[in-house]
Amino acid sequence: MKNTSTINRRALLLGASPTAALMMMGATTTGSAIAEPATTVSDYVPTFFNAVEWRFMNAAVGRLIPSDGPGPGGVETGVPEFIDRQMELPYGHGAYFYMQGPFQPDAPATLGYQLRYTPRELYRSGIAAANDACRAAAGKAFADRTADEQDRFLASLETNQVHLSGPPAAAFFGQLLENVREGYFADPLYGGNRGMAAWKWIGFPGARADFTDWIDQAGQKYPYGPVAISGARD
Amino acid sequence: MAERKKHADAVIIGYGWTGAIMAKTLTDAGLSVVALERGPARDTAPDFEYPRIVDELKHGVRGELWQPLAKETVTVRHNPSEVAQPYRKYGSFVLGNGVGGAGVHWNGQLWRASPEDLRLRSRVEERYGKKFIPEDMTIQDYPVTFEELEPHFDHFEKVCGVSGVAGNLRGEPRPGGNPFEGARSEEFPTPPLPPIYAAKLFEKATAELGYKSFPLPAANSSIAYTNPYGVRLGPCNLCGFCERFGCFLYSKASPQTTILPILAERPNLEVRTNAYVTRILRDNTGKTATGVLYIDEDGREVEQPADIVVLCAFQMHNVRLLLLSGIGVPYDPASGEGIVGKNYAYQMLSETVAYFGEDVEINPFIGAGAAGLRTIDEFNSDHFDHGPHGFIGGSSIFAGATGGRPIAQMLVPPDTPKWGIGWKTAIRKHYRHSAPFGAQGSVMSYRDRYLSLDPTYKDGHGQPLLRLTFDWHDNEYKMAAFSAERVEEIVRVMKPAQQTTLLMRPGNHYDVRFYQSTHTTGGAIIGTNPSNSFINRYSQSWDVSNLFVMGASAFPQNIGYNPTGLLAALAYFSAAKIHDTYLKSPGPLVSA
Numbered sequence: 001m002k003n004t005s006t007i008n009r010r011a012l013l014l015g016a017s018p019t020a021a022l023m024m025m026g027a028t029t030t031g032s033a034i035a036e037p038a039t040t041v042s043d044y045v046p047t048f049f050n051a052v053e054w055r056f057m058n059a060a061v062g063r064l065i066p067s068d069g070p071g072p073g074g075v076e077t078g079v080p081e082f083i084d085r086q087m088e089l090p091y092g093h094g095a096y097f098y099m100q101g102p103f104q105p106d107a108p109a110t111l112g113y114q115l116r117y118t119p120r121e122l123y124r125s126g127i128a129a130a131n132d133a134c135r136a137a138a139g140k141a142f143a144d145r146t147a148d149e150q151d152r153f154l155a156s157l158e159t160n161q162v163h164l165s166g167p168p169a170a171a172f173f174g175q176l177l178e179n180v181r182e183g184y185f186a187d188p189l190y191g192g193n194r195g196m197a198a199w200k201w202i203g204f205p206g207a208r209a210d211f212t213d214w215i216d217q218a219g220q221k222y223p224y225g226p227v228a229i230s231g232a233r234d
Numbered sequence: 235m236a237e238r239k240k241h242a243d244a245v246i247i248g249y250g251w252t253g254a255i256m257a258k259t260l261t262d263a264g265l266s267v268v269a270l271e272r273g274p275a276r277d278t279a280p281d282f283e284y285p286r287i288v289d290e291l292k293h294g295v296r297g298e299l300w301q302p303l304a305k306e307t308v309t310v311r312h313n314p315s316e317v318a319q320p321y322r323k324y325g326s327f328v329l330g331n332g333v334g335g336a337g338v339h340w341n342g343q344l345w346r347a348s349p350e351d352l353r354l355r356s357r358v359e360e361r362y363g364k365k366f367i368p369e370d371m372t373i374q375d376y377p378v379t380f381e382e383l384e385p386h387f388d389h390f391e392k393v394c395g396v397s398g399v400a401g402n403l404r405g406e407p408r409p410g411g412n413p414f415e416g417a418r419s420e421e422f423p424t425p426p427l428p429p430i431y432a433a434k435l436f437e438k439a440t441a442e443l444g445y446k447s448f449p450l451p452a453a454n455s456s457i458a459y460t461n462p463y464g465v466r467l468g469p470c471n472l473c474g475f476c477e478r479f480g481c482f483l484y485s486k487a488s489p490q491t492t493i494l495p496i497l498a499e500r501p502n503l504e505v506r507t508n509a510y511v512t513r514i515l516r517d518n519t520g521k522t523a524t525g526v527l528y529i530d531e532d533g534r535e536v537e538q539p540a541d542i543v544v545l546c547a548f549q550m551h552n553v554r555l556l557l558l559s560g561i562g563v564p565y566d567p568a569s570g571e572g573i574v575g576k577n578y579a580y581q582m583l584s585e586t587v588a589y590f591g592e593d594v595e596i597n598p599f600i601g602a603g604a605a606g607l608r609t610i611d612e613f614n615s616d617h618f619d620h621g622p623h624g625f626i627g628g629s630s631i632f633a634g635a636t637g638g639r640p641i642a643q644m645l646v647p648p649d650t651p652k653w654g655i656g657w658k659t660a661i662r663k664h665y666r667h668s669a670p671f672g673a674q675g676s677v678m679s680y681r682d683r684y685l686s687l688d689p690t691y692k693d694g695h696g697q698p699l700l701r702l703t704f705d706w707h708d709n710e711y712k713m714a715a716f717s718a719e720r721v722e723e724i725v726r727v728m729k730p731a732q733q734t735t736l737l738m739r740p741g742n743h744y745d746v747r748f749y750q751s752t753h754t755t756g757g758a759i760i761g762t763n764p765s766n767s768f769i770n771r772y773s774q775s776w777d778v779s780n781l782f783v784m785g786a787s788a789f790p791q792n793i794g795y796n797p798t799g800l801l802a803a804l805a806y807f808s809a810a811k812i813h814d815t816y817l818k819s820p821g822p823l824v825s826a
Contacts, residue, residue, distance in 0.1 A: 209473035
């Protein structure tokens with residue numbers, strides 16, 4: 001299977017840590033022929049996500065920004081860790097949003113987010129409901145499905161083609177994709193974009209923020225690699 | 235029972251641009267002044283220091299410098315029959331908070347209005363006839379002329395160290411500047427920075443089409459500069475972190491980098507932060523303000539008595555505070571009667587993105603909010619014949635991104651997959667080789683577009699939120715289509731590999747989910763008499779003559795420029811009159 005070989009290649013290249021391996025064992029569904037658990041590439045222990053959720057997150061991030069093809073993937077650059085850490089910050093608790101009711105989830109979409117869910121609640125309910133939907137459809141959790149099946153399921157979330165028992169599928173997917181991109185591109189101090197790999201991939205020089213020497217060189221290729229807020233540089 | 239503070243000669247509500255301007259004027263005159271700011275104290279050091287400030291997630295996405303919506307937001311609906319919903323997450327516009335207000339995290343695009351913008355209704359009627367104005371369009375003239383405001387535009391440009399090139403110096407056309415601008419008394423205080431690459435391509439393309447491009451007036455100083463107050467700014471380095479960020483280089487003009495340093499030691503000024511004003515108080519005649527009521531940082535209710543109240547909050551907050559205080563008659567769209575909340579307007583933006591291909595090095599991360607950008611003014615204001623086009627207003631058209639921050643400013647063609655290998659491949663292919671070209675379009679005022687208090691939703695103190703009733707009208711769809719066509723023509727000359735355009739088309743409703751513009755206007759408009767306005771030409775309330783209201787809440791309709799130049803000029807115009815006339819003889823400065 002494509003999925004299996006990808007994960008094995010990644011595991012081989014980067015090494016699955018003992019902690020991750022333990023979590024995989026704990027969370028693996030038994031009796032599934034293709035139950036290849038999503039792997040995590042660091043020994044990061046999630047604070048917000050439980051073991052089942054962590055498997056979902058690693059599998060989903062692995063499809064949203066895959067490790068195959070050129071360019072760094074979301075899992076090895078730490079996007080799941082980024083999201084887990086964000087969930088423990090005020091942001092995850094909805095502290096940046098006006099969360100007073102009454103809520104009118106059926107209001108016109110153009111009037112913006114009108115759900116009662118904080119980001120933490122969206123993940124908690126959304127992952128459980130997504131796994132339920134996967135089990136109902138295919139008899140296995142999201143993380144245990146093939147890469148192609150995962151892609152199709154994510155696409156059905158994105159377009160609201162699947163009904164979740166909790167939040168609207170597209171709202172959950174929107175939150176997930178937004179945080180995945182944030183984790184991929186944010187400064188590494190938040191746990192994602194490990195090694196500034198995403199910045200290197202696109203050619204963004206990060207926190208350099210000084211282009212005085214380039215004011216008169218419009219149109220020339222900028223030659224320097226990125227710098228992080230920590231001072232780390234490539 | 236509120237704690238009662240010692241009387242002050244004047245109290246200022248909001249310590250952003252206009253609060254700083256008024257604090258300077260009033261303390262210059264020897265008055266004792268208390269400035270109340272709802273947010274925290276902030277200064278370049280330590281709050282905007284490198285490298286912590288250049289954090290896209292913290293500032294560009296989460297918005298650490300913005301007003302926390304959890305405590306107070308607004309509600310939005312498209313028309314008077316819809317139920318308004320809270321603006322729960324940031325999207326369409328970004329509200330300021332803290333000392334400096336939105337003047338901390340703006341881009342620094344500092345325009346003057348066009349002379350005809352200030353007499354829009356008269357101009358349109360003269361040139362196109364009365365019938366050209368739709369019946370439900372409620373535009374009106376300013377009660378002040380460009381010539382009266384010119385010294386104040388000029389002064390504020392000097393305060394901010396604005397970089398640019400004059401196009402009309404005392405009536406003489408000048409090469410390289412805006413040929414459509416009103417006559418300016420002096421050249422810009424600092425020269426422009428060279429164009430970033432996207433702007434260079436724009437210069438060439440617009441020249442081929444016969445347009446006259448010029449440097450976008452930039453409150454991002456290009457050189458080491460000392461302003462008229464003796465405050466020093468440093469040269470901009472095109473760091474790419476302007477809008478949504480504080481400037482670590484003392485280059486972008488903000489109250490902190492231009493005015494506040496000279497006020498810091500004044501014994502007759504006290505600035506109280508985390509002071510949330512809930513009411514403007516009046517005596518029992520209702521004609522005289524006696525001070526304000528606020529909630530301090532410990533949650534105590536405090537009364538600050540004062541002889542003069544100057545409302546210097548953001549446009550929306552000005553209007554909300556008037557409504558909460560019961561000052562003036564709330565606007566009623568059914569009857570068209572009432573004033574407070576009338577003529578809320580916005581801007582309509584369109585954008586063409588050019589995807590040049592991998593042999594063109596755009597380097598999008600090299601940029602600033604305004605410095606290095608180029609613009610044309612042919613299709614703004616009344617700079618062209620609107621007769622054949624059937625709409626009023628227009629757009630300033632400008633080139634180049636204000637940075638290449640990858641979370642929020644990534645440009646990929648709209649048919650790109652949103653995730654997966656296709657997305658990962660596309661971001662590398664396009665990121666360094668694409669640029670946006672935008673049109674910032676005016677929005678007129680209408681009978682059914684207004685501000686009021688929400689009947690349901692409350693702020694953290696239990697006070698009603700402000701409610702926006704707003705959607706686009708046909709005039710603006712036409713304006714945007716026309717502007718977008720001009721931008722598309724310009725970009726086509728550049729021969730990019732691909733170009734795509736985003737604009738609002740008939741049937742598209744106002745959508746709060748996407749950032750468009752923080753240039754919201756109206757609600758406490760300026761005019762010639764109490765029946766058409768809340769304030770007179772000196773920004774003085776017709777109803778309460780010791781109450782002055784600053785900011786874009788004065789604009790009777792919106793313009794195709796950034797508003798800060800105009801609102802600052804109106805503030806300085808008011809400040810001069812208060813200083814020269816009002817303080818000697820308090821009372822109405824214009825007879826009703």
